Amino acid sequence: MTPLQTLGERGLIQRIQQNTPAPKQPSTLRGIGDDAAVFTLNDQIIGLLTTDLLIEGIHFDLTYVPLRHLGFKAVAVNVSDIAAMNGLPTQLTVGLGLSSRFTVEAVDELYAGIQAACEAYNVDLVGGDTTTSRSGLVIAISVVGQVAQNKITYRNTAKPNDVICVTGDLGAAYLGLQLLEREKQEYLANPDMQPALSEERAYLIGRQLRPDARTDMVHELRDLDVLPTAMIDLSDGLASDLLHLCTQSGTGAVIFDENIPIDDQTYLAAEEFKISPLTAALNGGEDYELLFTVPPQMFEKLKNHSRITAIGYMTNTPDQIMLATKAGQQTPIQAQGWSQ
Amino acid sequence: MTPLQTLGERGLIQRIQQNTPAPKQPSTLRGIGDDAAVFTLNDQIIGLLTTDLLIEGIHFDLTYVPLRHLGFKAVAVNVSDIAAMNGLPTQLTVGLGLSSRFTVEAVDELYAGIQAACEAYNVDLVGGDTTTSRSGLVIAISVVGQVAQNKITYRNTAKPNDVICVTGDLGAAYLGLQLLEREKQEYLANPDMQPALSEERAYLIGRQLRPDARTDMVHELRDLDVLPTAMIDLSDGLASDLLHLCTQSGTGAVIFDENIPIDDQTYLAAEEFKISPLTAALNGGEDYELLFTVPPQMFEKLKNHSRITAIGYMTNTPDQIMLATKAGQQTPIQAQGWSQ
Incomplete structure (x- = not known):
């Protein structure tokens, strides 16, 4: 018997992928291995399908995550996968496992967040499953989306010399998590304390608790008539997700440390936590x-x-990601990322 | 604060339904309230989407449920929802929450069952999510399916005087569960005992551990050129699921106790457990x-x-389901069903 730890999550996913037979349905255009699965809708439009499982104690800590934000985030992380295919979401299902300590009001809060996200991303909540859970809260969301046949962006189609772009700024969600964790430890040590989270940190905490899926960028890229050669969403960290693009495309990459977009608040908080802001952005x-x-x-x-x-x-150097400094020095970087 | 128990699962689902805004996407044809959600694919074909969440300790007990059967069942219960819309499944995603006590071999067994079901129902495993779970096993499956636009069967379109039909026989899965639970109690009392499950009980246990979705009937109805006016799958029990059809169609029903199909083994086991076979079939x-x-x-x-x-x-008596005896006596029946 082999403990799961010896394989690790990445190893397990690879094993599952390798054991999964190739798709047989004529309507399946792409199976496991991208941000979303791809299936035929009609001559012009392609269907997308993605699913995510969020489990209490693993993906979120209800001591500091408000349920309304959690509901929003659970939808956003799935919509983000659809956006990464250059698509927009259309339908969504919610599977919910609830322990008996939950109140009706708590479920209302969670759904208020889910519905706010459905509103924000213009997607319909069309079904689901509600059940008892013996331990914590379990949220399983699946999203169906659409993209024009000639606009879909896979992970495996980047070419050497392509420019690598990111939207927004990086590392903020990670520092938001550090702030929340520190707050929790201080609260546990002294339950009478006043929250010390200052207004200036609102950006970082917001990025952690209530991230936005970049469907706005999908619209903007259309408006600018820009079709990326490849795309992925940044869920595991730049290093890890860029490696996915490279591995699947058979390319390598050079990225410039100076160019990686990092918000001022991220710099400040990184200094406070004695973390390199670049590490926060990369991993x-x-x-x-x-x-x-x-x-x-x-x-x-x-x-x-x-x-x-x-x-x-x-x-054109497969799988090699180099970080280039201002001085022109290049060092290979390792993907670390999350293992959840 | 209102404990969830005061609302019950049915009440909670109703509350969620009532709080969910009407679909806005032009591609959403039907949202919450049927076996699967319904969306536009193309001029001839309609898309179906359904999801189910199975949680250890609530939906299954790993002391007697083999993982391979569990994997098969997890797919079958979703495919059954697609069959209930008169459709066939095409793509499937699997979200898996695994506690650290799981071994690689155990995950392989679970996936072997999932893949056997994908083979049996001709559906492609196209994606998913694998994560750590703090406590037990969590399985979230979503299935996309298809049905011709003029062949879809909803729950709300039955008409007075329509003949009510069921496929196969009823109550066997429930008695299979009783056999397995008794076996478990005996084993817990005396771990050295030999399993007493006789060959003759294999049918009942098989119906509980590894149910089949009736996609074969979807094919047969097509071949016979029979289009049901309404359809639902029997997951909660005949009384409860028939009430769904009636409530949504604005009808009532008379069913004849003599006609309800019950297998001989179900009769025998019901006698042993001092359960009415009719109650097993109904609830x-x-x-x-x-x-x-x-x-x-x-x-x-x-x-x-x-x-x-x-x-x-x-x-045409809304929501009234009468059970008629051979002697011509009619008594109203109450839906009980599962509350999970």
């Missing part, structure tokens, strides 16, 4: 921004966009 | 057979089918 995870590649000539259309940053370029 | 649940209605003239095509039984007819 922190949960930013739910989009990472995509475009041919150099197409980047012209994006270079003045305030929320899109070019951070490097794809190379 | 036992988990049979995953199909319950459907057809206009009287269409029933002609089905009357010689060995696996389809007419058990009664729809009336």
